[in-house]
Amino acid sequence: QPVTVEVGLGDRAYDILIGSGLLLRAGEEISRRLPGTRAAVVTDENVAAAHLDTLKAGLEKGGIQPTVITMPPGEKTKSFAHLEAVVDGILAARLERGDVVIALGGGVIGDLTGFAAGIVRRGMNFVQIPTSLLAQVDSSVGGKTGINSPRGKNLVGVFLQPKLVLADTEVLDTLPVREFRAGYAELAKYGLIDRPDLFAWLEANWEKVFAGGPERAQAIAEACRAKADVVARDEFETGDRALLNLGHTFGHALEAATQYDGARLVHGEGVAIGMALAHRFSSRLNLASPDDAARVEAHLSAVGLPWRMSDIPGDLPDAEALLAFITQDKKVSRGALTFILTRGVGQAFIAKDVPASEVLSFLRESH
Numbered sequence: 001q002p003v004t005v006e007v008g009l010g011d012r013a014y015d016i017l018i019g020s021g022l023l024l025r026a027g028e029e030i031s032r033r034l035p036g037t038r039a040a041v042v043t044d045e046n047v048a049a050a051h052l053d054t055l056k057a058g059l060e061k062g063g064i065q066p067t068v069i070t071m072p073p074g075e076k077t078k079s080f081a082h083l084e085a086v087v088d089g090i091l092a093a094r095l096e097r098g099d100v101v102i103a104l105g106g107g108v109i110g111d112l113t114g115f116a117a118g119i120v121r122r123g124m125n126f127v128q129i130p131t132s133l134l135a136q137v138d139s140s141v142g143g144k145t146g147i148n149s150p151r152g153k154n155l156v157g158v159f160l161q162p163k164l165v166l167a168d169t170e171v172l173d174t175l176p177v178r179e180f181r182a183g184y185a186e187l188a189k190y191g192l193i194d195r196p197d198l199f200a201w202l203e204a205n206w207e208k209v210f211a212g213g214p215e216r217a218q219a220i221a222e223a224c225r226a227k228a229d230v231v232a233r234d235e236f237e238t239g240d241r242a243l244l245n246l247g248h249t250f251g252h253a254l255e256a257a258t259q260y261d262g263a264r265l266v267h268g269e270g271v272a273i274g275m276a277l278a279h280r281f282s283s284r285l286n287l288a289s290p291d292d293a294a295r296v297e298a299h300l301s302a303v304g305l306p307w308r309m310s311d312i313p314g315d316l317p318d319a320e321a322l323l324a325f326i327t328q329d330k331k332v333s334r335g336a337l338t339f340i341l342t343r344g345v346g347q348a349f350i351a352k353d354v355p356a357s358e359v360l361s362f363l364r365e366s367h
């Protein structure tokens, strides 16, 4: 039996189901909530090769024969050109507003597909079937969708909550270990934000989470509860939800600095380095103890994640150039830098007005 976590958003509340074998139940779960709908499935080539047939069989059981739209894999797919292709595919299938657009894939497919579902016919029904660990613990929940601009990550998009999230833990068996690790960074993030017990549990149990079995599903469910909590409190990120950006200001700058080249750095790896830097920076500002920074670095390193800039292959631009990427990040308001800093493991907070000069000297020192 799957675990159900509800995202409490009043009349837009929805369920996240977490468990194995959910692809085969997709038709039943979707048609129960959205009876009589037609569907488009958007996916990428890797996921299609491994899981599309299973999903189609599952949809068939609910009487759904979807139109399939397949994109190339990778961060570069979050672009205007690919958005246009998805929009065109949905329109070509003659789907109506009440029909459903299903994202089958990682965060890239989820973000792109959700945005398309949000703008075609001014908003269609949307269902997330996340297939990467990152998407299962983070991006499929909460309604943030969008694409990248050459000027930065995630700068164009809409909020569109899904009607249902199906996190089938079995599909993670085909996920490359590097991608599993990258998703693990976002999982550890919830511990570092405000769940110190979760972080300590992960320090003791991470190998079981990687191996599969009950600890994996348990960790994913815990992460979904953490995310659902924050989203229900602050759907549109006017407050607390910004805590989920822990590690992302540095992380996004590093992704931009490596031209979104997944061969060098994928999103979750950028977040891992970003979280380590956020702890080190907090300790440098005398907000947190250096022991906390060392503890975070040690854990990321133990699971095999990169945690410092020198772990990124190839040359990085200098500290000034990295700062320029940071000041272009959307979390900058009126010239002041907003950072998620911490007083220790599980004690993150939103710091407004962080002086750019402090960031610059920290970047010089960490380079």
Ligand code: NAD
Pocket (backbone or CB within 6 Å): 044, 045, 046, 047, 050, 073, 074, 075, 078, 105, 106, 107, 108, 109, 111, 131, 132, 133, 134, 135, 138, 139, 140, 141, 142, 143, 144, 145, 154, 171, 172, 173, 174, 175, 176, 179, 182, 183, 266, 267, 268
């Ligand atoms: P991704 O979608 O590129 O997936 C990673 C890789 O794994 C891809 O090559 C994909 O083809 C492959 N893959 C996925 N599932 C697989 C499976 N089951 N078997 C085999 N291969 C599989 O990247 P991601 O790490 O899932 O997501 C990163 C994206 O998510 C970034 O663009 C980030 O900005 C976004 N994100 C969004 C939110 C949000 O709230 N919307 C939150 C966090 C991250």
Ligand code: ZN
Pocket (backbone or CB within 6 Å): 138, 186, 248, 267, 271
């Ligand atoms: Zn992220």
